[in-house]
Amino acid sequence: MALLDPIINRPNRVLELQKKYQADPRPVFLRPAGAKQTLxxxxxxxxxxxxxxxxxxxxxxxxxxxxxxxxED
Incomplete structure (x- = not known):
């Protein structure tokens, strides 16, 4: 299964990214990149x-x- 190892054995970075995302003081709808321009x-x-x-x-x-x-009529 060496062919699928890069897909299957990936590190779980969800908690790290979640902490970074939740530490942002902006409102939730403005946090993603490009959200302000889209709005x-x-x-x-x-x-x-x-x-x-x-x-x-x-x-x-x-x-x-x-x-x-x-x-006109």
């Missing part, structure tokens, strides 16, 4: 989507665009 991009996309939705609902409620269509 900023997600927040921008989410905000754009929500603002577009609110704008569309506002246009439907107020009838924006229908008055211009009536004047």
């Amino acid at each position: 900023v991009v997600y927040g921008a996309i989410f905000a754009t989507g929500m603002l577009s939705t609110v704008y569309g609902i506002g246009c439907l409620v107020t009838g924006y665009g229908k008055a211009a269509q009536k004047q």
Whole structure:
């Protein structure tokens, strides 16, 4: 089984990595590498989507665009 030894006989570093990860004072969702950039991009996309939705609902409620269509007829 010498072929599988590098896969099977690996050192267990879970406790070491867990202590290092838990010692970080940042919130859990900001601890992984690149988390802040990912959250900023997600927040921008989410905000754009929500603002577009609110704008569309506002246009439907107020009838924006229908008055211009009536004047053309």
